Amino acid sequence: MVVTDSRMIELVNIGRSFRRADGRTVAAVSDVSLTIPEGEFVCLIGTSGCGKSTLLAMIAGLLAPSQGSIVVDGREIDGPGPERGMVFQRDSVFPWMRVVDNVEYGLRCRGVAAPERRAVALRYLDRVGLGHVERAWPRELSGGMLKRVAIATVFANGAKVLMLDEPFGALDYVTRHQLQRVLLDLWDDGRAGTTRRTVLFVTHDVDEALLLADRILVVGAGRIVDDIRVEAPRPRDTDTLLRSDAVAIKHRLLGHLGLERPLAQGRAAGAAA
Amino acid sequence: MKVRHPTRDRWISLAVLAALALGWQVLSLVYTAEAQPGEPMVAGWQVLFTRTLLSLSDYWPGGLGVPAVADGAERSYLAALLAILLHSADTILRLAAGLMLGGVAGLVLGLALSWSRWTRRLVDWPLQFIRTLPLLAMVPLFQLWFGTDALGEVVFVAYGIGVIVFAGTVNAVRNIPQIYLDNARALGASRLFLTRTVVLPAIVPAMRSTVLLSLGAGWGAVLGAEYLGAQSGLGYMIVYAQQFAFLDRMFLVALLFVFYTSVSTVVLARLTGRMLAWAPEGQRA
Structure with a gap:
């Protein structure tokens, strides 16, 4: 420990x-x-x-x-x-952004350059096992997958x-x-x-x-x-x-x-x- | 699971339309009363697309090498077509200008007032009041304020649409699930960034019906404005025809309206549908 x-x-x-x-x-x-x-x-x-x-x-x-x-x-x-990062009880993934854009959101808020934040987002999407759905819309994902996206998002935000x-x-x-x-x-x-x-x-x-x-x-x-x-x-x-x-x-x-x-x-x- | 049959559905719609047209024709044969000699109350299609259409050349003020009937020229289908295009363009331009002006003003004002709980409270009551005010009751007032020319009509249409879009925006912003706003804030979004990336996309589904609603009101407003004082436009054509009890002309212009409103609704639905690729199918169709 x-x-x-x-x-x-x-x-x-x-x-x-x-x-x-x-x-x-x-x-x-x-x-x-x-x-x-x-x-x-x-x-x-x-x-x-x-x-x-x-x-x-x-x-x-x-x-x-x-x-x-x-x-x-x-x-x-x-x-x-x-x-500080927060994962909520209810689904917080923005339905109007593709999965990868959701994961990038925090970095975008802080003005991180597009290629750089995309790389970070893809890395964390891979880590949560969602590398294959980066371009999907959130409505196409299950509840568990949405939680994975939310986790990737807060980790990507550092x-x-x-x-x-x-x-x-x-x-x-x-x-x-x-x-x-x-x-x-x-x-x-x-x-x-x-x-x-x-x-x-x-x-x-x-x-x-x-x-x-x-x-x-x-x-x-x-x-x-x-x-x-x-x-x-x-x-x-x-x-x-x-x-x-x-x-x-x-x-x-x-x-x-x-x-x-x-x-x-x-x-x-x-x-x- | 529901199975959709788009082709079959379309055929059914077309059949209904054809039945309506046929019904009208039957009515014109059965009910032969005339408003004045040679002017049937119900004009059949054979009249509408020959004599009535031709008579619309009266509204052509001349130009483009096609002389006006008022200057002694014969009626012609070319003049009639030009008259329809000219007056339609006038009406549509007024509508489009009012739509842009009122839509943008209503949206910006609605977003601005949704900024905080206090500003929202500020407009809650007056908004209900303004919404219930009948639009057409304001026509004479607007004419005295802004004149009976194009400016007055555009401002009037903008007002009618602006009120609807404004109320719709305030309502749509209020209904955004708090979780999206919290999530964006927790991820570090500034107020302005949040408005652009969360508030605006989140209200699109709700705004879609608002815009379609305001389009209907817009057509009503532009016609209302043209009934009272305009010297051009489809509304002017109808009022002019009314003075001489030309029922067939009024009906033909009304048909034009059916055509234009249908086209504008379809175009708008397509445009907003493209913006809603992310939404569940029920919100897109």
Whole structure:
């Protein structure tokens, strides 16, 4: 595991409240402080409506926090920036651009010359296994392929911090596992070169978190309620999920999600066997 | 799965058209009442394409070596054809100028006002108000403001089309899925770049029906303007014929309109269809 001392993301007393239709103010996120070192793969897990997507949207700069400050790569953020990339839960690929033009979009925003950005886009399309459909229209692709395009797009844009908001939630079992592998493969690029990219991955799937994360943050009622390290070596597979430490974490997570009595009951190990 | 039969569908459409034409002919034979002596209420095709067509040479003001009937010349098919071309060109030019002017102004204004939530709120209510204002009610006002010459007509058509395009643009921009805007912003798009690469292409499917709608309104507006005061154009031909109860001429000019509106709709649908190669088939057809 590569964990350097450099702090990539730093949240200080972040809060965000919304005004509901009836005039009452509801806090989606309250008083979250958090430090994430460069290169760490962090999964955010929590029940629906716990504030994890709001937290992500704030770090992405798409939503301004009501209070607190967010520092990414040494700079306090004020809106979206090219050092951060976002993969959304719903399909975000522009249907009016061909696949390769979609992947180039971020580079085009920053004025990268056409041949150069085309080369980058094609390279990442190849990496996600879509080299053969570069000229296709998005409507011709399946849901899983569209997710591959979205992943290629943020990687091509060269962001240091990647945020993924339940990206594989709507996909079937096989496709989800293929895409997890694609994502880890791209993330692992960092190992050979300099440092890995920092990833924030929102999910509600406990196994997915165990397979992907260095660290799992449990979000509940707008706060970080648990912070768990996953020490299992990579590459991980289904067997990883059967390791005793993974099983313990799984029980702890299921407890947080209200699907199981808390670990303190002492039944956990027995139930897993 | 639905199977499409384009050839068969076309034949059916043609058969319906032929039946309509035949029905008209039968009606002209059965219903022989006359508006005035020698002027049938329902003119059959044999009248429309001989005597009526010939009579349109009255609208030729002379020139190109073809003298005007008003100057004592005989009626001729050549003069009639020239008259149709001349007056059609006048009307179409007014329509085209108004369409360009109103379309561009409506689009730019609509995009500008969609810029922020505040500017959108600003126009929400007045927009509903202006939309419901009957276009033709404004004809006399525009004539006093801008005169009865070509300028007044073009401005009037531009107004009629501009309102529709403006409202359509505001509405279309509002309906762009937020995810595309978020995605573009997250990838680093500036406001202007986002407008060009996301907003404009995203509104094309919705704008397509707006443009077709405004084209219909445009034909209505140019005719309305010509009814009241113009000295040329197809609308002028109809009003002039009405004064003398030349029903057959009015019908023939109306047929010309059917032809022009059909052609303009097809051309526009083709043009916008090409811009929608990316869209699902249902939005292109």
